[in-house]
Amino acid sequence: MARTLAEKVWDDHVVRRAEGEPDLLFIDLHLLHEVTSPQAFDGLRKNGRRVRRTDLTLATEDHNTPTTDIDKPIADPVSRTQLETLRKNCADFGVRLHPLGDVEQGVVHVVGPQLGLTQPGTTVVCGDSHTSTHGAFGALAFGIGTSQVEHVLATQTLPLAPFRTMAVTVEGELPEDVTAKDLILAVIARIGTGGGQGYVIEYRGAAVEKLSMEARMTICNMSIEAGARAGMIAPDETTFTYLEGRDHAPDGADWDAAVEYWKTLRTDDEAVFDHEVVIDAAELAPFVTWGTNPGQGAPLGQAVPDPSSFADAGSRYAAEKALEYMGLTAGQPLREIPVDTVFVGSCTNGRIEDLRAAASVLAGREVAEGVRMLVVPGSVRVSLQAVEEGLDRVFTAAGAEWRHAGCSMCLGMNPDQLKPGERAASTSNRNFEGRQGKGGRTHLVSPQVAAATAVLGRLASPADLADVPTLVEA
Amino acid sequence: MEAFTTHTGRAVPLRRSNVDTDQIIPAHWLKKVTRDGFEDGLFEAWRKDPGFVLNQPRHAGGTVLVAGPDFGTGSSREHAVWALQNYGFKAVISPRFADIFRGNSLKNGLLTVVLPQETVEQLWNLAEGDPQAPVTVDLEQRKVLADGIDVDFDLDENARWRLLNGLDDISLTLKNETAIADYEARRPSFTPRTQAA
Ligand code: SF4
Numbered sequence A: 001m002a003r004t005l006a007e008k009v010w011d012d013h014v015v016r017r018a019e020g021e022p023d024l025l026f027i028d029l030h031l032l033h034e035v036t037s038p039q040a041f042d043g044l045r046k047n048g049r050r051v052r053r054t055d056l057t058l059a060t061e062d063h064n065t066p067t068t069d070i071d072k073p074i075a076d077p078v079s080r081t082q083l084e085t086l087r088k089n090c091a092d093f094g095v096r097l098h099p100l101g102d103v104e105q106g107v108v109h110v111v112g113p114q115l116g117l118t119q120p121g122t123t124v125v126c127g128d129s130h131t132s133t134h135g136a137f138g139a140l141a142f143g144i145g146t147s148q149v150e151h152v153l154a155t156q157t158l159p160l161a162p163f164r165t166m167a168v169t170v171e172g173e174l175p176e177d178v179t180a181k182d183l184i185l186a187v188i189a190r191i192g193t194g195g196g197q198g199y200v201i202e203y204r205g206a207a208v209e210k211l212s213m214e215a216r217m218t219i220c221n222m223s224i225e226a227g228a229r230a231g232m233i234a235p236d237e238t239t240f241t242y243l244e245g246r247d248h249a250p251d252g253a254d255w256d257a258a259v260e261y262w263k264t265l266r267t268d269d270e271a272v273f274d275h276e277v278v279i280d281a282a283e284l285a286p287f288v289t290w291g292t293n294p295g296q297g298a299p300l301g302q303a304v305p306d307p308s309s310f311a312d313a314g315s316r317y318a319a320e321k322a323l324e325y326m327g328l329t330a331g332q333p334l335r336e337i338p339v340d341t342v343f344v345g346s347c348t349n350g351r352i353e354d355l356r357a358a359a360s361v362l363a364g365r366e367v368a369e370g371v372r373m374l375v376v377p378g379s380v381r382v383s384l385q386a387v388e389e390g391l392d393r394v395f396t397a398a399g400a401e402w403r404h405a406g407c408s409m410c411l412g413m414n415p416d417q418l419k420p421g422e423r424a425a426s427t428s429n430r431n432f433e434g435r436q437g438k439g440g441r442t443h444l445v446s447p448q449v450a451a452a453t454a455v456l457g458r459l460a461s462p463a464d465l466a467d468v469p470t471l472v473e474a
Numbered sequence B: 001m002e003a004f005t006t007h008t009g010r011a012v013p014l015r016r017s018n019v020d021t022d023q024i025i026p027a028h029w030l031k032k033v034t035r036d037g038f039e040d041g042l043f044e045a046w047r048k049d050p051g052f053v054l055n056q057p058r059h060a061g062g063t064v065l066v067a068g069p070d071f072g073t074g075s076s077r078e079h080a081v082w083a084l085q086n087y088g089f090k091a092v093i094s095p096r097f098a099d100i101f102r103g104n105s106l107k108n109g110l111l112t113v114v115l116p117q118e119t120v121e122q123l124w125n126l127a128e129g130d131p132q133a134p135v136t137v138d139l140e141q142r143k144v145l146a147d148g149i150d151v152d153f154d155l156d157e158n159a160r161w162r163l164l165n166g167l168d169d170i171s172l173t174l175k176n177e178t179a180i181a182d183y184e185a186r187r188p189s190f191t192p193r194t195q196a197a
Helices: A005-011 A038-046 A077-093 A108-114 A129-137 A146-155 A180-191 A213-226 A237-243 A252-262 A313-326 A352-362 A380-388 A391-398 A447-456 B027-031 B079-087 B099-108 B117-129 B157-165 B169-174 B177-186
Strands: A014-016 A023-026 A029-032 A057-060 A096-098 A123-126 A140-143 A157-160 A164-171 A199-204 A230-232 A275-280 A287-289 A297-299 A341-344 A372-375 A423-426 A441-444 B006-014 B064-067 B091-094 B111-114 B134-138 B143-146 B149-152
Touching (some): A005 A140, A005 A230, A014 B177, A023 B177, A029 A108, A038 A146, A077 A096, A108 A123, A108 A129, A129 A140, A140 A230, A146 A157, A157 B169, A180 A275, A180 A287, A213 A230, A213 A237, A213 A352, A341 A352, A352 A380, A352 A391, A352 A447, A380 A391, A423 A447, B006 B091, B027 B079, B079 B099, B091 B117, B099 B111, B099 B157, B117 B134, B117 B143, B117 B149
Parallel strands (some): A029 A057, A029 A123, A057 A096, A164 A199, A199 A230, A341 A372, A341 A423, B006 B064, B064 B091, B091 B111
Antiparallel strands (some): A014 A023, A287 A297, A287 A441, B143 B149
C-alpha cells in the first residue's frame, strides 16, 4: 500500500503491535535537558531502574544557562540546583552530557543535528516541544512529557497513539526577501494554533525542496505552534550533504547503506494525506505577529487587525485580549510599532545561517538609540563559527550584545528577560503572555526583520533600510 | 499513577481559549526538581487580577476546570499537569486539548474530557449561576453529568483502561522485553550512537 513519509518511518519502528493497543515504537535518539528530566530520573531511582540505552541518549544544558560570565558560579540558586541535578543524574546513570563551558554545549535542538546524531528515518524524542525541529532531516521527532522521558529512559520505547497526516505543499519560489520564518508564520496564521492537532505535517513542494537544512529546521521547529505532533521534510541531497562527515554520521560502507535507505524515505506518489494545504510561495511576504499566540500574525505591510473583523467569537475575544496585553490598537500599521529590545537566537533562528542573515543586514549600520539587541548563538559551535567569520564583530560594531550560547531570552529562565511593558522583536517561536519575562511583549520575526527592526527601532524589513546609509565598510 | 473512576465536584469556569502552558505554569517555576509544590504557580500571572476566576471566593474548592478550546498548547512541560493537580483539579473539560498536554494528563491521572463548545458554554453558565452546582465526570460510563447536562465523551479504550486501573505504563511496557530485545537486534548498523554502550 502506498504510504507517506511519516508512515514509513513509523512502520519501521514498531516493536509491538496489538489489537486495541497503541503501537509500541522504538526510539533511536533521546535528548535530555535540565528542565524536564529531574523528575524522570527520580522515578527511575524510586523503582530501581537503569537507563536502558545510554548509547542512544544525550544531554545538554541550555534553558537555565547564563549567557554572560559563564565562568562564574550561576547566580540564581534554583537554576544552579537544576543544572547540578542534571550533572549528578547523568553521572549516576552514565548519560553523556555537554555542560556549560563544553564546546558541544548549546540548545538541544541545535546540538543534535550539528553532531550528525539527527538522521533521516530515525525516531527522535526529547522532553521539549520543539523536538519537531529534527523532522527537517526526515526523522519522526516529537516532544514528550516528563513521564514519557522516564518511560524512554527505562525502555527506549514509547506506546504511541496513531497520528493523521497533513501535507503542506508550498508551490513556486519564495520571493527574495521572504524567509523560512515568514513561511512558517504564514502557515500557522492560515491553519491556526490548533489546526495541526493530531497531525504529522509533511512540508513539500518546490519552495521547500530549495531550502537549506537550517531553513528546513526553522520550519519544522514551529510545527508545534500549529499544534502538530511533528513536522517532516523528505531527506534529499541537501540533507545528505549536510550530514556527510559530521561526528556521528555513518561512514564507509555504513554511509552507503544509510543513503540507500534514506532515499526510500519519500511519500509514495499514490499515497493519500488526511488533509492537504497548498500555499503559493509567490504570495508570501515578511511576516510578523501582533498577538499573543503564534497564529496571530500578518504580513509586515499590514496593520494590526480589528478584533471585530474575526468571524468567530472565540478568535474575536482572543484578539481583543491580545491587543490589550500587547498595548496595540486596531488599525495601527505594523511598521509603526516601536520596540526596545531585539533578540536573535533560539532553536528556531539561532543557527549560523540565521546569524549570517542578521549580520548581513546590520553590517555597517547601527542599532537605534534606546534599543537593546541581544545576539545569542544556538550553540558553542555556532558561536565559534560566527567568530571565525567575523560576525560577532559586525554585531558588536553595530552596538548589539554578543552573548554565550543557550536558550536565553526565548523563554527567560536565565537572567535574559524583558521587563514589564517592554516590547521585543524576537526570532524565537512563542509570543505567549510573559514568555520572555513577566509583562513582556513579543513580536515574532525572522532574523532579517529582527536586524532591520534594530536599526530603525520599529518593526521593519531590510527593504526599509534602503535610505539608511551604511556608516562604515563591514 | 492514581486511578480515576468517577469524580463529583464543582466546576470552575475559565472563559478563555488557547490557554497555553506558559500561562498554566510560567517558566521560572520549572526550575524545581520535584513533582509537587506547583500550586502557587498555577495561572500565576492571571491570579494577580483579583477578579480572576480562581480568586473568586465563590469558586473556591472547585475541582473540575472548564476551559475554551486549545487548552494546554505550547510547551511539553508536565509541570502544567502537576500544577493543576497540586492545586486540586481532578479533571479538565475543553472542546480541544493540545496533544502533549493531553498525553501528560492521562499519564498522571488528570482526566481531560473533550466536550463540544455548546456543552462547555452550558457548564460555564451553570457554574457562574450556581457555583455550588455539582458536576460529575464519570469515566466508567464516559459521561459528564450536571443539572440539565448528560453528555457522553470519547476516550480511547486503552487509555481508559489504564486510567481506571491506575496502571503504570513503564511496568506494562517492560512485559514486552523480548519484543524490545528482538527489535534492538535487527536495527541497522548505520543508526547513530551517542557513545559506546
Ligand atoms: S530555544 Fe526556546 S524553544 Fe528552543 S529549546 Fe530553548 S527555550 Fe525551548
